Amino acid sequence: MKRLLEAELIYGRLLDISEPHLIARYNKALQGFGLRPTALTRFSIDMTGFSPEIADELGDRDYLDPNRVNRRFIIMTPDQAELPVVHTSFSNTAALMHEFFNANSRAINAVTIKDALYGEIEDSVSIVDDIDDLLSINEVRFRVLSAEDMLGKAAELRGLVDRLKKVPTAWADDDMLNRMVELAKVTGDIRQNALVPDQLVFRHDAFWANHFGGVYVFLDEKTTTVICDPSVPGFRRSRPWQVSYIAIDDHARIYDFLASTKRLQLPQTSWVEDSGLYQHRADMVVRGLINDADPTTDLARADRIWLQTWMHRNAALVASDGAYPFLQEMLRTVQTTGSIRMQDVAPANRFMLVRASPTHPDQWLVNRLIAQLVPRDFVSRFVFDKQGFYDAYERYSEKFREYVVATLTGTYLKDKAAFRHKLYGLREE
Numbered sequence: 001m002k003r004l005l006e007a008e009l010i011y012g013r014l015l016d017i018s019e020p021h022l023i024a025r026y027n028k029a030l031q032g033f034g035l036r037p038t039a040l041t042r043f044s045i046d047m048t049g050f051s052p053e054i055a056d057e058l059g060d061r062d063y064l065d066p067n068r069v070n071r072r073f074i075i076m077t078p079d080q081a082e083l084p085v086v087h088t089s090f091s092n093t094a095a096l097m098h099e100f101f102n103a104n105s106r107a108i109n110a111v112t113i114k115d116a117l118y119g120e121i122e123d124s125v126s127i128v129d130d131i132d133d134l135l136s137i138n139e140v141r142f143r144v145l146s147a148e149d150m151l152g153k154a155a156e157l158r159g160l161v162d163r164l165k166k167v168p169t170a171w172a173d174d175d176m177l178n179r180m181v182e183l184a185k186v187t188g189d190i191r192q193n194a195l196v197p198d199q200l201v202f203r204h205d206a207f208w209a210n211h212f213g214g215v216y217v218f219l220d221e222k223t224t225t226v227i228c229d230p231s232v233p234g235f236r237r238s239r240p241w242q243v244s245y246i247a248i249d250d251h252a253r254i255y256d257f258l259a260s261t262k263r264l265q266l267p268q269t270s271w272v273e274d275s276g277l278y279q280h281r282a283d284m285v286v287r288g289l290i291n292d293a294d295p296t297t298d299l300a301r302a303d304r305i306w307l308q309t310w311m312h313r314n315a316a317l318v319a320s321d322g323a324y325p326f327l328q329e330m331l332r333t334v335q336t337t338g339s340i341r342m343q344d345v346a347p348a349n350r351f352m353l354v355r356a357s358p359t360h361p362d363q364w365l366v367n368r369l370i371a372q373l374v375p376r377d378f379v380s381r382f383v384f385d386k387q388g389f390y391d392a393y394e395r396y397s398e399k400f401r402e403y404v405v406a407t408l409t410g411t412y413l414k415d416k417a418a419f420r421h422k423l424y425g426l427r428e429e
Contacts, residue, residue, distance in 0.1 A: 026049075048073045055087070100197075120142075143200075227254060267354065281376070323376065378393075
């Protein structure tokens with residue numbers, strides 16, 4: 001993983017924490033979770049406050065994710081809202097954190113001047129034993145505390161202010177007035193500073209969970225659809241009257257579900273040609289075949305002439321794999337006719353030809369699923385399914401790792417938003 005770290009393809013864009021007072025606040029939050037404080041004088045955090053350095057120090061990557069539910073968070077600064085989430089068990093953790101930051105920006109801005117917020121994203125289960133446990137999570141509540149007890153002191157001051165207003169003799173209570181002055185020195189004027197978060201409950205929408213090897217849960221008005229390995233506990237047994245179950249290797253049913261619910265953008269000349277997606281995936285296929293044939297090949301030196309020569313010399317291998325000629329044929333078809341008759345395409349090949357509908361709320365989740373079903377496209381896997389990418393990266397040859405890192409840094413990392421818009425039609429994360 002050293003090469004990924006140096007290229008900022010793992011744990012990239014994290015926030016550096018090195019000031020002693022911030023480390024002290026972080027340690028108080030750790031102790032609030034029952035964890036030992038860090039001895040590090042510098043570490044980095046993501047949007048949730050997760051630190052890869054502290055995870056290594058504690059020997060526990062799930063120190064903010066016990067049982068992989070009820071995710072913990074530590075907020076040191078409002079700037080964390082712009083950071084990625086680099087370690088989570090649910091794909092919608094980042095979305096929930098964004099909602100929390102947006103709904104409570106005034107309180108977060110005020111509290112983090114002198115304090116840190118920490119707590120848990122609580123849901124209805126404490127441990128996941130089967131699919132039903134995942135399906136029971138309909139909403140989450142943020143349980144929020146503060147390292148320096150700023151929230152507790154603000155609540156105490158609010159109560160004393162209310163007593164001062166309502167009890168005529170309260171003005172004569174010197175002890176109370178002195179306590180109010182003492183508290184106000186810490187909290188400031190609570191009539192102006194909103195120190196208590198306004199919104200703590202949020203809906204738990206469609207998501208991917210990393211339990212049982214990965215489970216996709218899609219929510220529609222009257223039905224819930226689960227896509228995963230059929231060996232997962234509870235498959236076809238949890239709430240069968242309201243849940244539709246699809247095996248992760250049942251490409252036909254997965255495609256029918258996504259297409260019928262308008263979660264897919266089907267092939268049309270307008271976007272296929274502009275995006276370059278088919279050419280991109282064809283290139284990924286060829287380079288993957290080259291690596292399979294000879295893992296020592298230096299793909300960084302492979303220009304178009306070299307690739308064409310290799311394909312001519314290995315025509316039988318390219319033909320037996322079938323993906324490259326298939327994509328070339330489909331590109332010619334869409335350019336000639338304007339579309340593709342998807343019912344004529346083998347179910348296993350359909351996902352090479354589609355992308356998530358850019359207007360559907362589940363676009364990121366759908367693209368994640370597509371990336372898993374088109375594993376040769378390591379770029380799409382990195383963009384939408386980083387855990388799947390990292391797992392695959394561990395199995396790549398050393399030369400192919402060099403090529404993968406060079407490709408991602410030379411394309412996606414140069415301008416992520418523009419890259420996502422061109423290939424996948426996405427305008428914002």
